[in-house]
Amino acid sequence: MKEPFQKALGIIQTLQQHGYEAYFVGGAVRDLLLNREIGDIDIATSALPDEVMQLFPKTIDIGSQHGTVVVVHNGISYEVTTFRTESEYEDYRRPGAVTFVRSLYEDLQRRDFTMNAIAMDAEGKLIDPFGGQEAIANRIICTVGDPKARFSEDALRMMRAIRFVGQLGFSLDEETKQAIIENAALLAHISVERMTMEFEKLLEGPFASRALSLLVETGLFLYLPMLRDKENELQAAARYNWRLLDSRGQRWGFLCYILCVDSAADFLRAWKLPNRLIKEVEMALRILQTIPSSSDWTKERLFEFGLEHAIAAETIRSVASGENVEEHRKKLNELFMSLPIKTKKELAVSGNDIMKWFGKPGGPWVKEILTLIERAVIHGEVDNHKERIHEWLIHRNLIRGENC
Numbered sequence: 001m002k003e004p005f006q007k008a009l010g011i012i013q014t015l016q017q018h019g020y021e022a023y024f025v026g027g028a029v030r031d032l033l034l035n036r037e038i039g040d041i042d043i044a045t046s047a048l049p050d051e052v053m054q055l056f057p058k059t060i061d062i063g064s065q066h067g068t069v070v071v072v073h074n075g076i077s078y079e080v081t082t083f084r085t086e087s088e089y090e091d092y093r094r095p096g097a098v099t100f101v102r103s104l105y106e107d108l109q110r111r112d113f114t115m116n117a118i119a120m121d122a123e124g125k126l127i128d129p130f131g132g133q134e135a136i137a138n139r140i141i142c143t144v145g146d147p148k149a150r151f152s153e154d155a156l157r158m159m160r161a162i163r164f165v166g167q168l169g170f171s172l173d174e175e176t177k178q179a180i181i182e183n184a185a186l187l188a189h190i191s192v193e194r195m196t197m198e199f200e201k202l203l204e205g206p207f208a209s210r211a212l213s214l215l216v217e218t219g220l221f222l223y224l225p226m227l228r229d230k231e232n233e234l235q236a237a238a239r240y241n242w243r244l245l246d247s248r249g250q251r252w253g254f255l256c257y258i259l260c261v262d263s264a265a266d267f268l269r270a271w272k273l274p275n276r277l278i279k280e281v282e283m284a285l286r287i288l289q290t291i292p293s294s295s296d297w298t299k300e301r302l303f304e305f306g307l308e309h310a311i312a313a314e315t316i317r318s319v320a321s322g323e324n325v326e327e328h329r330k331k332l333n334e335l336f337m338s339l340p341i342k343t344k345k346e347l348a349v350s351g352n353d354i355m356k357w358f359g360k361p362g363g364p365w366v367k368e369i370l371t372l373i374e375r376a377v378i379h380g381e382v383d384n385h386k387e388r389i390h391e392w393l394i395h396r397n398l399i400r401g402e403n404c
């Protein structure tokens with residue numbers, strides 16, 4: 001058994017010793033079969049939440065009314081969820097109430113896709129009543145049972161189907177795809193935060209292009225924030241190599257760039273993204289406007305914007321134009337390495353030095369002088385050394401020697 005499962009085995013064994021059933025379930029089992037990195041390990045059990053809480057010394061009640069308790073075992077948190085069916089649904093979101101059941105089969109039956117409805121016991125034996133392994137072998141995403149029923153239970157599952165395409169490169173089963181087309185409008189019931197989480201996973205996946213095409217083909221894009229009027233642009237976005245974008249900021253920046261959004265801030269706010277990310281994207285887009293071509297970089301501009309923002313901007317530009325991303329990144333790195341100082345903090349003189357040398361009280365002029373010095377240092381006119389800078393100021397007749 002692989003290490004992440006091994007580490008959690010004690011939980012399953014304890015539950016079994018007390019007469020309950022317990023299994024590994026969900027994404028971890030799927031990823032094990034796919035030889036992907038194992039993420040969070042989820043456990044399903046016949047024990048009720050209260051029973052789970054009594055058995056383990058360290059538990060956190062994160063939603064026991066829905067059946068889930070976190071068990072902290074050897075310093076790692078595991079979600080342990082009571083076998084359940086989701087009997088009542090409110091507004092196509094997650095269930096308003098759950099019914100706890102004592103059978104694994106019923107629990108697996110209410111899960112979204114067959115590949116996610118495989119359980120594994122403490123000996124590593126798989127329990128796969130819905131053909132999940134076969135779906136994985138055939139690289140197919142297929143709902144457990146009636147797709148309309150599964151999507152009505154939780155409309156986010158339609159987004160999940162397409163983000164799995166982006167992550168795994170699997171195909172959508174025809175009936176599942178048809179049901180997404182027919183039920184796309186149910187997505188309107190889902191909170192933006194949940195959609196954003198799936199959309200980010202989709203963009204990050206190695207098959208993002210294929211998934212973006214599917215968002216258009218199924219009509220799901222119509223219910224995603226700010227995408228309703230962007231059908232053609234999204235279709236175009238699907239033709240780029242998203243794999244070359246290697247951070248959240250780069251991906252969202254590229255999306256704004258390719259979709260020609262009026263205001264990146266408004267667009268990203270509609271997706272409820274954090275301010276820090278919004279600032280990062282705005283900066284990359286501002287750079288693209290200020291520096292019209294990748295050959296227009298100067299030491300001064302690179303110093304001003306910083307390497308990270310510069311790389312984000314040039315990555316966006318080169319992915320959009322089909323140029324060699326690595327080459328542009330390399331050039332920027334080399335130019336940055338040649339800078340005598342990389343940040344304002346590294347300048348060998350401070351505002352206090354300037355006021356002392358000039359013998360004047362502080363004011364906006366101090367910043368102007370510091371900028372002048374910064375430029376001279378960046379261009380190699382003067383070494384970044386306090387005395388050299390002092391001499392340089394005297395030489396330029398900005399101060400008199402005796403004020404030293």
Ligand SMILES: Nc1ccn([C@@H]2O[C@H](COP(=O)(O)OP(=O)(O)OP(=O)(O)O)[C@@H](O)[C@H]2O)c(=O)n1
Nearest residue numbers: 026027028039110111112113116117154156157
């Ligand atoms: N809307 C949902 C969300 C989850 N699940 C079930 O709960 C499991 C765990 O959910 P989650 O961790 O959200 O997704 P994963 O499939 O594990 O994907 P990831 O690897 O991204 O965590 C899923 O495998 C699936 O069996 C479901 O049926 N319907």
Ligand SMILES: [Mg+2]
Nearest residue numbers: 027028039040
């Ligand atoms: Mg998971």
